[in-house]
Amino acid sequence: MHLFLAAAAVAALSFAASAGHAQTIYPIDRAEILAGARFDFKVEFPGLAEPSNLAVTVNGEDYLKLFGKRAAFIEREDGQDQSALLLRDVSLPRPGLYKIRASDGMRAREVSWTVYDTGPRRAKNVILFIGDGMSPAHRIAARLLAKGIAEGKSFGKLAMDDMPHMALVATAGTDSIITDSANSASAYATGHKSAVNAMGVYADRTASPLDDPKVENITKLVQRKLHMAVGIVTNTEIEDATPAAMLAHTRRRAEYDRIVEQFFAVKPDVIMGGGMANFLPRSAEGSRRRDETDFMARFRDAGYAMATTAAEMTSLADAPATNKLLGLFTLGNMDGVLDRKFLKGGTVGKFPQQPDLTEQVSAALKVLSRNDNGFFLMVESGLIDKYTHLLDMERAVYDTIMLDNAVKLARDWARARGDDTLILVLADHTHPIGLVGTIDDDMASVPNVPLRERIGVYARAGFPNYPAPDAEGYPPRVDVSRRLAIFSASLPDHYETFRPKLDKPNDPTVPGKSPGTFVANDKYKDAPGAVFRFGNLPAMIKADVHSGEDVILTAMGPGSDRVHGQIDNTEVFRVIAEALGLGRNE
Numbered sequence: 001m002h003l004f005l006a007a008a009a010v011a012a013l014s015f016a017a018s019a020g021h022a023q024t025i026y027p028i029d030r031a032e033i034l035a036g037a038r039f040d041f042k043v044e045f046p047g048l049a050e051p052s053n054l055a056v057t058v059n060g061e062d063y064l065k066l067f068g069k070r071a072a073f074i075e076r077e078d079g080q081d082q083s084a085l086l087l088r089d090v091s092l093p094r095p096g097l098y099k100i101r102a103s104d105g106m107r108a109r110e111v112s113w114t115v116y117d118t119g120p121r122r123a124k125n126v127i128l129f130i131g132d133g134m135s136p137a138h139r140i141a142a143r144l145l146a147k148g149i150a151e152g153k154s155f156g157k158l159a160m161d162d163m164p165h166m167a168l169v170a171t172a173g174t175d176s177i178i179t180d181s182a183n184s185a186s187a188y189a190t191g192h193k194s195a196v197n198a199m200g201v202y203a204d205r206t207a208s209p210l211d212d213p214k215v216e217n218i219t220k221l222v223q224r225k226l227h228m229a230v231g232i233v234t235n236t237e238i239e240d241a242t243p244a245a246m247l248a249h250t251r252r253r254a255e256y257d258r259i260v261e262q263f264f265a266v267k268p269d270v271i272m273g274g275g276m277a278n279f280l281p282r283s284a285e286g287s288r289r290r291d292e293t294d295f296m297a298r299f300r301d302a303g304y305a306m307a308t309t310a311a312e313m314t315s316l317a318d319a320p321a322t323n324k325l326l327g328l329f330t331l332g333n334m335d336g337v338l339d340r341k342f343l344k345g346g347t348v349g350k351f352p353q354q355p356d357l358t359e360q361v362s363a364a365l366k367v368l369s370r371n372d373n374g375f376f377l378m379v380e381s382g383l384i385d386k387y388t389h390l391l392d393m394e395r396a397v398y399d400t401i402m403l404d405n406a407v408k409l410a411r412d413w414a415r416a417r418g419d420d421t422l423i424l425v426l427a428d429h430t431h432p433i434g435l436v437g438t439i440d441d442d443m444a445s446v447p448n449v450p451l452r453e454r455i456g457v458y459a460r461a462g463f464p465n466y467p468a469p470d471a472e473g474y475p476p477r478v479d480v481s482r483r484l485a486i487f488s489a490s491l492p493d494h495y496e497t498f499r500p501k502l503d504k505p506n507d508p509t510v511p512g513k514s515p516g517t518f519v520a521n522d523k524y525k526d527a528p529g530a531v532f533r534f535g536n537l538p539a540m541i542k543a544d545v546h547s548g549e550d551v552i553l554t555a556m557g558p559g560s561d562r563v564h565g566q567i568d569n570t571e572v573f574r575v576i577a578e579a580l581g582l583g584r585n586e
């Protein structure tokens with residue numbers, strides 16, 4: 001109750017503040033806009049406005065002169081006492097500082113935009129690797145397992161670490177210091193900040209998730225300006241936030257049916273991942289669509305080669321005539337590499353022929369490089385995030401190794417071509433996880449004590465005893481006697497077993513008695529050595545949550561020299577735009 005009252009009070013306060021405040025202008029203050037990139041211009045007035053009293057100027061002149069067309073006046077947005085001006089699909093070809101002032105006759109607001117151009121094109125192709133939720137602890141654990149270590153010295157580097165340029169990237173959004181995968185991927189794809197759950201738009205005040213002011217994204221830009229090919233590759237549902245944000249425009253990432261429609265409208269040359277359920281008509285088995293449209297049929301009719309297994313994908317990619325490829329390998333998310341290759345857990349029994357991310361990338365590179373104009377390819381290792389939410393660190397670390405294998409493959413591919421490809425590797429946000437030591441079943445000095453007492457820290461952590469990795473960098477077993485202790489600082493109530501889950505991914509919570517709450521999953525209560533851990537998050541949160549630290553970006557290839565120091569997530573877009581010369585004045 002107190003919480004509710006506090007929230008209501010805060011809401012009232014912020015409403016008062018915005019009512020006293022003047023209009024909201026999109027793009028927002030301090031937006032950095034690529035010359036020639038398209039966007040929707042919107043002014044939201046706090047109350048009812050009289051059209052004859054409105055004045056909107058850019059650098060002191062009427063906006064009509066700059067944009068060449070008049071905005072639509074919406075008298076009562078969403079039927080409420082609030083007016084707006086909306087002008088879709090404009091662009092600013094000339095670089096410079098723009099001051100936009102909007103007045104309703106009583107109140108005025110001014111924002112500034114910086115429009116930037118670019119030099120000539122330097123990269124033929126761009127590959128953007130995103131480890132969803134990949135945090136420093138994931139990377140270090142992947143290095144320990146895949147490369148090995150003795151006397152404090154690693155036996156090798158991850159491919160993603162072995163790059164000439166590195167930066168820290170800030171991830172906050174327009175509404176919060178903590179970002180989700182939608183607005184963070186959107187910042188990379190558009191160069192504009194957005195809000196949690198939103199992609200390719202500024203989240204406005206209206207209820208519709210599909211009417212928000214849009215900003216143009218990288219896939220549209222490279223298609224429109226350079227006739228490049230586009231590939232979207234993931235191991236999550238293809239409609240999930242990261243892959244969707246490369247091309248879609250919606251304020252609500254859960255709009256999967258609409259996102260599939262936007263995939264069809266954009267027609268990326270390569271689309272690969274899970275998430276077939278929203279491509280199937282409602283009446284088909286396994287469908288999660290709410291209508292009868294058969295997007296498998298529509299993509300096939302549009303000339304796509306269709307793959308649902310690894311073998312089909314590989315043979316279709318090998319066929320020289322294939323230049324459009326749709327690979328959907330599961331109904332929902334695909335399985336992580338630990339389940340696919342070793343444990344056979346998760347949904348591997350149901351979908352035994354899923355490809356590895358490296359095989360997907362290899363197939364994508366074959367198909368995309370058939371376009372002489374080059375390509376933009378986004379590759380996501382998306383389950384790093386989902387496993388970390390579930391506090392399943394072994395699965396998250398194995399999928400980090402898989403991402404690194406995909407990076408190595410792309411690096412070798414680019415090197416063989418004379419390094420004409422900009423390769424970027426980064427996360428979209430962090431999780432608050434840390435590598436604190438090892439868990440040592442055989443800690444001799446403390447016999448017969450709960451597993452918690454066998455967490456080795458400092459000198460006692462020593463080194464883990466995973467078996468030597470296979471050729472792909474995966475130790476064949478995770479249930480070893482001295483294993484990595486990686487803990488999250490954001491916890492729901494749950495039982496900590498201190499052991500890897502060999503049957504299926506960890507499932508720390510179940511719904512509680514009061515609606516919308518979660519409690520510890522009793523499944524793990526009696527596991528030997530398990531302890532109950534009080535959570536430190538509200539009961540409505542079912543799992544670990546994202547954190548707001550900067551993420552690591554490493555880069556190589558033409559244009560990567562812009563990557564250094566500490567940058568904002570919107571600048572990742574600018575690195576790509578510069579490398580491709582996308583803002584070159586024509």
Ligand SMILES: [Zn+2]
Nearest residue numbers: 133385386389
């Ligand atoms: Zn997440």
